[in-house]
Amino acid sequence: METSTIIFAATLVVAFVFLRWLITPIPHATPHEIEEVRRSYNPSSHTSQTSFSNGNSTPTTRSRPSTRQVTDSMIEVVQAIAPQLTPGQIRYDLESSGSVEDTVNRYMETGSLPFPPGESAPAPPPAATDADTSAHNIPPSTVSFNLLEKYGIDPAEGEEGSADAGWGSNKQERTTQLQRKRQQMILNARKRLATSLANDLEEHL
Structure with missing residues (x-):
């Protein structure tokens, strides 16, 4: 009789715990906990956010590539070979090539160099005269x-x-x-x- 009573009481306790577990709602994870779980599965995601600082959502802007330094001596060397080129043409090409030799080679291949933005080719010469025609x-x-x-x-x-x-x-x-x-x-x-x-x-x- 005592044994059956003990079994019955233990059964009630187990049933009570099981019912309480079913009734208790599942707690929702906080945003901080979700972020921690996401980082634990994807560690590289933390490094991808280095452009953000102290919760600021504005990403850092990338600096524009600087042009190569051009000296007056470099322009003089190119102009000694191609006197018909303007200093603006020579400087504009040297800023992109960074080499006097590359600029001279490009001029020898094409016969000219591109004009920088805002600068246009000089006006064409006047109409040819009889002297020009004979020349x-x-x-x-x-x-x-x-x-x-x-x-x-x-x-x-x-x-x-x-x-x-x-x-x-x-x-x-x-x-x-x-x-x-x-x-x-x-x-x-x-x-x-x-x-x-x-x-x-x-x-x-």
Whole structure:
């Protein structure tokens, strides 16, 4: 009799605890607890918020990339090779390339350089006069020899060629190397012109 009574009382206690567990509502997690759980499963999410400081929701702005420093000596070297370019053109290209050699190579390939924003190409020259027309009628061979005399180029020296010794260590060496490149470019154009004239003569014979 006593044993059955004890079993009955224990059963009531277990049933009471079970019913209380069913009736008790599940507590809701606070936002702080949810954030802690999320961080524990994704640690990298904390580092992704480094742009925010002390609860401030405004992200830090990224700084714009600065342009490369351009000196007056760099502009002078390029202008000695291409005097028809404006200082604005040269500076604008040097700011993007950062190298005098790259800017000169781009000029030799394209024949010009882009104008910076807000600067436009100079106005075209006035209408050609009779003197200008006669100047345009000068044979190409004469123009070629005039260029050789103007820049003091010896065709015999240009045909020998020279190995590229690399970029000079000072302004004087760089200016000399760039002048040699310009002379070689004129000699190459002269050779192409001579070949073109020879081909034209062969076609008409």
